[in-house]
Amino acid sequence: xWPFAEPLAGIRACPEQREGAGSALHSGFRFLAxxxxxxxxxxxxxxxxxxxxxxxxxxxxxxxxxxxxxRWRPVPHPVCERCGQPTLRDLECRLCQAWPAGxxxxxxxxxxxxxxxxxxHRLKYEGWSRAAxxxxxxxxxxxxxxxxxxxxxxPLGARRLRVRGYNQSERIAAALGAGTGLPVRTDLLRRVxxxxxxxxxxxxxxxxxxxxxxxxxxxxxxxxxLVDDVFTTGATLAAAGAALMVxxxxxxxxxxxxxxxxxLPLAAESLESRV
Ligand SMILES: [Zn+2]
Ligand SMILES: [Zn+2]
Numbered sequence: 360x361w362p363f364a365e366p367l368a369g370i371r372a373c374p375e376q377r378e379g380a381g382s383a384l385h386s387g388f389r390f391l392a393x394x395x396x397x398x399x400x401x402x403x404x405x406x407x408x409x410x411x412x413x414x415x416x417x418x419x420x421x422x423x424x425x426x427x428x429x430r431w432r433p434v435p436h437p438v439c440e441r442c443g444q445p446t447l448r449d450l451e452c453r454l455c456q457a458w459p460a461g462x463x464x465x466x467x468x469x470x471x472x473x474x475x476x477x478x479x480h481r482l483k484y485e486g487w488s489r490a491a492x493x494x495x496x497x498x499x500x501x502x503x504x505x506x507x508x509x510x511x512x513x514p515l516g517a518r519r520l521r522v523r524g525y526n527q528s529e530r531i532a533a534a535l536g537a538g539t540g541l542p543v544r545t546d547l548l549r550r551v552x553x554x555x556x557x558x559x560x561x562x563x564x565x566x567x568x569x570x571x572x573x574x575x576x577x578x579x580x581x582x583x584x585l586v587d588d589v590f591t592t593g594a595t596l597a598a599a600g601a602a603l604m605v606x607x608x609x610x611x612x613x614x615x616x617x618x619x620x621x622x623l624p625l626a627a628e629s630l631e632s633r634v
Contacts, residue, residue: 408487409477423478423493431469431497434618442593443467443618455593457566462600462611467590467618468497475617479588483527491527494588494616495534503584503612510536510543513587513599514573516553531616532586547576547583548599565594573599575606585613 405414407424414424438445442455443465469475478494481487498504512528520526529545536543552572560568572595583603585596590613600611 408481408490409474421493422481422487422489427474427478428493428497431475432472433469434467438466440464443590454562455597457563458593458597459566459570459601461602461604462585462593462597462613464503465590465593465596465613465615466501466503467615468494468501469617471589471617471619479527479617482530483523483588486524488525488530491530491534495531495538498531498535498614498616499538501614503614504535504539504541506541508541508582508584508612509547510541510586511548511583511599511603512543512545513585513595514545514548514550516550518553528587531588535586535614541584544583547578547581548603549574549576554595562592562594565592566597569595569598571598573602575603575608577606578603579607580609582610583608583612585611587613587615589617589619590615591619 405416405418405420406412407414407427408422409427410424412424412426414421418425434443435445439452439455441462441464442452442458444452444454446452471479478490482490482494510532512526512532515523515526515528529543532543532545535541550572551574554568554572585599585603587596590596596613596615600613603611
């Protein structure tokens with residue numbers, strides 16, 4: 360096991376909690392964070408964050424082993440042209456019917472099953488920001504990531520950012536930008552209204568919950584791709600996409616690492632049982 364893992368993860372989250380505060384301590388903490396990340400690399404036995412098995416030397420300093428990555432299940436095609444949900448034969452997609460105009464296309468890399476959910480958890484709640492690298496790697500071939508687009512991480516509200524210390528979508532976007540060469544823009548979209556957690560809401564209530572929650576900056580003529588960790592109903596992405604289009608963007612698409620499993624397995628089951 361790795362006795363240093365949790366304390367280091369905790370310390371590493373500290374500087375990020377001060378992001379945006381403009382404090383004089385900021386750069387000092389940033390230096391300390393970089394230093395600790397280096398120390399961590401030396402101290403920790405090369406064990407996978409997800410399965411805890413040793414990571415082979417050839418995988419260098421990866422946090423998530425190759426075996427865990429290949430176990431992530433890609434979202435199968437064909438998918439709905441707009442929301443990216445797998446479609447069944449000629450059945451019409453109901454998932455994106457209620458979306459506001461704006462967001463043109465969403466694609467997700469893998470299903471949010473146990474291992475993918477664990478990876479999101481490590482990134483989101485445990486301070487393992489480099490878990491974003493493996494997630495971004497899984498997203499690299501998604502269709503919206505074409506030359507000429509700029510990446511926009513879905514912003515958190517100021518209060519949630521303070522509590523969590525960093526924005527997990529920003530970490531994924533940064534890793535995706537490093538891997539693809541696409542620019543990352545964190546200055547073009549703000550969350551102007553905190554929204555209550557969405558988990559208990561129906562899809563319709565989610566749209567009402569996030570409507571007007573985002574404000575876009577100078578995006579005229581830009582082709583933009585929103586980046587988020589998980590797609591559930593798409594309500595947040597659709598609201599962010601609508602705000603960017605209203606502000607003059609040429610096109611807005613989105614990519615997420617994982618997609619929560621909704622409807623399809625049940626629909627597939629009932630369909631299979633009929634044939
Ligand atoms: Zn593993
Ligand atoms: Zn759809």
